[in-house]
Amino acid sequence: xxxxxxxxxxxxxxxxxxxxxxxxxxxxxxxxxxxxxxxxxxxxxxxxxxxxxxxxxxxxxxxxxxxx
Amino acid sequence: xxxxxxxxxxxxxxxxxxxxxxxxxxxxxxxxxxxxxxxxxxxxxxxxxxxxxxxxxxxxxxxxxxxxxxxxxxxxxxxxxxxxxxxxxxxxxxxxxxxxxxxxxxxxxxxxxxxxxxxxxxxxxxxxxxxxxxxxxxxxxxxxxxxxxxxxxxxxxxxxxxxxxxxxxxxxxxxxxxxxxxxxxxxxxxxxxxxxxxxxxxxxxxxxxxxxxxxxxxxxxxxxxxxxxxxxxxxxxxxxxxxxxxxxxxxxxxxxxxxxxxxxxxxxxxxxxxxxxxxxxxxxxxxxxxxxxxxxxxxxxxxxxxxxxxxxxxxxxxxxxxxxxxxxxxxxxxxxxxxxxxxxxxxxxxxxxxxxxxxxxxxxxxxxxxxxxxxxxxxxxxxxxxxxxxxxxxxxxxxxxxxxxxxxxxxxxxxxxxxxxxxxxxxxxxxxxxxxxxxxxxxxxxxxxxxxxxxxxxxxxxxxxxxxxxxxxxxxxx
Ligand SMILES: [Zn+2]
Numbered sequence: 001x002x003x004x005x006x007x008x009x010x011x012x013x014x015x016x017x018x019x020x021x022x023x024x025x026x027x028x029x030x031x032x033x034x035x036x037x038x039x040x041x042x043x044x045x046x047x048x049x050x051x052x053x054x055x056x057x058x059x060x061x062x063x064x065x066x067x068x
Numbered sequence: 069x070x071x072x073x074x075x076x077x078x079x080x081x082x083x084x085x086x087x088x089x090x091x092x093x094x095x096x097x098x099x100x101x102x103x104x105x106x107x108x109x110x111x112x113x114x115x116x117x118x119x120x121x122x123x124x125x126x127x128x129x130x131x132x133x134x135x136x137x138x139x140x141x142x143x144x145x146x147x148x149x150x151x152x153x154x155x156x157x158x159x160x161x162x163x164x165x166x167x168x169x170x171x172x173x174x175x176x177x178x179x180x181x182x183x184x185x186x187x188x189x190x191x192x193x194x195x196x197x198x199x200x201x202x203x204x205x206x207x208x209x210x211x212x213x214x215x216x217x218x219x220x221x222x223x224x225x226x227x228x229x230x231x232x233x234x235x236x237x238x239x240x241x242x243x244x245x246x247x248x249x250x251x252x253x254x255x256x257x258x259x260x261x262x263x264x265x266x267x268x269x270x271x272x273x274x275x276x277x278x279x280x281x282x283x284x285x286x287x288x289x290x291x292x293x294x295x296x297x298x299x300x301x302x303x304x305x306x307x308x309x310x311x312x313x314x315x316x317x318x319x320x321x322x323x324x325x326x327x328x329x330x331x332x333x334x335x336x337x338x339x340x341x342x343x344x345x346x347x348x349x350x351x352x353x354x355x356x357x358x359x360x361x362x363x364x365x366x367x368x369x370x371x372x373x374x375x376x377x378x379x380x381x382x383x384x385x386x387x388x389x390x391x392x393x394x395x396x397x398x399x400x401x402x403x404x405x406x407x408x409x410x411x412x413x414x415x416x417x418x419x420x421x422x423x424x425x426x427x428x429x430x431x432x433x434x435x436x437x438x439x440x441x442x443x444x445x446x447x448x449x450x451x452x453x454x455x456x457x458x459x460x461x462x463x464x465x466x467x468x469x470x471x472x473x474x475x476x477x478x479x480x481x482x483x484x485x486x487x488x489x490x491x492x493x494x495x496x497x498x499x500x501x502x503x504x505x506x507x508x509x510x511x512x513x514x515x516x517x518x519x520x521x522x523x524x525x526x527x528x529x530x531x532x533x534x535x536x537x538x539x540x541x542x543x544x545x546x
Contacts, residue, residue: 008123008126008127009115009119009122009123045215046215049215049216049219050219052216052219053216053219053220053223056220057109057112057223057373058109058111058112059111059112059123059373
């Protein structure tokens with residue numbers, strides 16, 4: 001339920017914002033895999049959370065805060 | 069990755085301007101190496117007001133939907149008031165939502181131990197658990213945070229620390245006993261996120277803390293205002309001149325309204341040699357919601373991209389105009405585990421427009437910080453007395469080391485108010501002059517109300533590390 005092209009204010013995402021969102025989405029997908037060793041899952045999850053934080057602060061649409 | 073070098077950032081403010089650069093001249097001769105922008109988040113900290121309101125509305129709609137769907141407590145509250153996610157069409161519609169109180173929260177916890185049905189996810193999804201400090205003897209509130217919640221919590225501190233000039237090259241010292249109380253926990257993680265050398269001191273005495281601050285060349289000290297003063301006093305007794313021997317350029321205080329009292333700040337600055345800046349937060353939101361920017365316009369900015377701070381008349385619940393004091397009612401967009409929507413804080417504040425400050429932030433300002441508690445006002449012979457206002461008068465006198473306010477009832481009829489004062493060891497001679505002056509200043513600040521001013525013995529009055537409680541009401545409670 002996210003918007004990949006516009007921020008919450010309706011502005012087009014800048015190139016850097018698109019890249020941040022894409023990194024967030026990629027780490028989110030990776031963190032949900034159940035076939036990776038704990039070392040990968042746990043660290044990717046941390047990375048995903050920090051990318052979510054940057055996107056969320058920049059008003060980039062990336063869901064509600066409680067979803068890990 | 070070399071191809072990325074020199075690429076121009078597209079993460080700027082709405083004007084494309086990264087914001088003014090931080091000043092180069094710093095107290096205590098410290099050089100700050102990283103001075104890219106004065107804002108942690110230029111894009112949303114400088115949003116024009118209409119866009120800021122649009123962002124708040126978007127976030128409010130999501131938050132209410134999230135709370136309604138996932139927190140039985142909120143669904144019950146909103147169903148009873150016949151409102152729901154669809155009720156929020158404009159920002160003003162927030163007023164259709166019922167308030168949430170600490171009492172509601174405690175009752176919910178008692179009914180469905182131990183977290184109540186306020187939480188939106190199972191306990192096993194949390195990574196942190198904290199409690200309110202419980203200083204007033206009440207049942208503590210219990211809070212849980214997910215990974216994302218915790219990251220957001222540390223990020224709100226980053227808004228404040230970066231905004232007050234903390235940079236990766238700083239060495240930051242936390243005079244805080246790390247335990248179940250959330251206190252400076254989030255600030256500690258914020259400093260790690262910023263890349264600062266971050267020092268914990270939970271196991272140290274006051275003297276050991278002072279020593280380490282000097283030894284390690286600490287540049288930023290974080291403490292309650294009371295404890296920042298206490299460390300300064302300890303340094304004096306140890307024969308350490310913090311201004312000469314220390315490198316502290318910022319003292320960041322939190323946890324008590326005194327952090328925004330000018331006389332307290334200037335005492336702290338005189339002791340430490342660094343600028344003193346206030347922040348304020350609460351366990352219920354997990355972090356800070358206001359911070360003083362480096363320009364220090366007379367109060368902290370509200371982090372309005374993450375919070376809605378209403379100021380209401382505590383009697384009528386009507387919104388107060390800019391400049392009128394009232395009760396803080398907070399809505400927080402950040403914590404997913406425990407939605408906090410229209411939470412009555414009982415904090416007394418006075419909001420003024422953002423352009424009172426020229427730093428460029430568009431978050432409004434709480435002039436004078438947290439002015440006190442709506443419910444800690446004492447009525448003495450018809451005059452309102454707030455402990456913070458008494459502290460503001462007492463702290464004008466630098467000879468005072470510690471003080472206490474005692475309210476009592478004489479002959480079961482007349483209410484009396486006394487201020488007990490402990491002087492600095494080398495200041496005993498000033499008492500005759502000081503006691504008369506204090507009595508006059510306190511009366512002048514309180515419509516002529518007479519205060520008894522008494523001298524306490526050295527070391528007689530209690531000292532505090534967290535949340536000083538300097539008022540004792542000895543009147544019979546009904
Ligand atoms: Zn400012």
